[in-house]
Amino acid sequence: MQLTVISGKGGTGKTTIAVAIAELEKGQVVKTDCDVDAPNMYLYYQGKTREAESFSGGNKAIVDDLICNDCGQCQEVCKFDAIENGKVSYFNCEGCGACTLVCPQEAIRLLPEKTADIIVTENTDGFLIYAQMEIGSEGSGRLITVLRKKAQRYAGDNLIVIDGSPGIGCPVIASLTDTDAALVVTEPTQSGLEDLRRIVGLCKQLRTETFVCVNKADINEEMTKQIEGYCQTENISFVGKVPYDETVFRSINELKPIVYYEESAANKAIEQIWNNVKDSLGLSPSQ
């Protein structure tokens, strides 16, 4: 069983909720941080490194200056304006290799470029799989697919909780494809609703079972109602509201999952949300 926590809009509380769910299922869950651009899940977990490997998400073109005769054919053929007078721009090159095909001197090669480190850690709570991407690099979709394959190997029949990235593009599609369910964490703002519409549209295209919850629900009760109404119209399960709770900031800054602040309103609400999701998915409730 794979559950992907996503949001559309950034900063709505994906990581807080994904980590809380993992803690509620302690020991029987593999956590996978697919927000590879800005991974935060690992900050909660000090563990033993079980695996570390480098990953290449693509290639870059390399020009051999000694053979290049400045004919300029590579520049003409490049669709990404990534090569000028035989110099390759690191940020523009998408590693397609078109330049290598037209170079009469065979002066250009494609070389795999390291774009990330993949890390698996283990502690008493179970496994965490995440990546540290090189700043400004590409291929996050491929990287996420590899992280998820690894998670399946470690999880066996256990639950996999995926912390997704904001947006609706390549990394989000890679995090959602073939997952069993998506839990969308939104917030009661105009932006939250607008972005919810887009992420729900994507979930529908991918035929993913979708659940929606609202974080900081009391910031704007009216918007929260609108979101509930929207879910009803779209026939999507609305699984609960988390109130605005200062304890969440404390939990992040103390790097202690919210479930350890047992009496906090946010914790109680998240627990209820998770039980609602489990109920819908036919899983047995948490103790």
Add this chain to the structure above:
Amino acid sequence: MNIAILSGKGGTGKTTVAVNLAQILQANYIDCDVEEPNGFIFLKPTVQKSEQVKVKYPVIDKDRCNLCGKCVQVCQFNALFNSGKGILTLEKLCHSCEACGIVCKEEAIQFADREIGSIEEGQSANLKCFRGILNVGEPMAVPVIKQLLAAAPAGLNLLDCPPGTSCNAVSALQYADAAVLVTEPSVFGFHDLKMAIKLVQGFNLPFGIVLNKWSPEGSSYKEYLDKENIKILGFIPNTREIAEEYSKGNTLNEIPEINKVFSDIAREITEVFKCN
């Protein structure tokens, strides 16, 4: 001059900073967060122009194709597949590099256009507003960002950037002359801010920080920035009033104390980046 507003972490307040500063600086507002463009919610421009963003993809002429498979071999993005009966195209994986066309000796590959998003231009009071919109279900935002910024007007532009530090943020930053990094005083905010700082340093851009959702409890973060000699452009307080106004889709310049905060940040930006 193009000033990029970015953050690393999502939801730290990029759009809030960009729209309110655009009003004060009388700058053009350009929403480059094409996966989730939200700036128009606040500036409410009348949209006057809209154009499609199209990308090329290969179309195989079955009569000419001899199934040699060279196009499949050369495609670095797994966008072509040889079924034995024909070459299948996975359009959404295609990067439009046209390498397949170069290797096809049978001239069996033509390129056609397909729409992946759009660009809108509008007017809000005296502000020019632009945004890119990626169609839902499309994975690649970069062509939309590039087309949006290639057409950016002269003058002072504020680029409301995508979150993260990979291709989307990079493609917006390639058009930037300076950067304003928006963060919040939390472990997550600063973890991701450090990545964003490395990114703008990689581009050699002058930059400064806006600390959003600020409260005095975050003083250790301010000390960190001071110690690293990183310019702080201003502090936006963490108040319920701001959160509520934001939730309704309102800009914040109507609140006098907050208007003063943004005016001070605008003045700092004008001084530090030498723009006006």
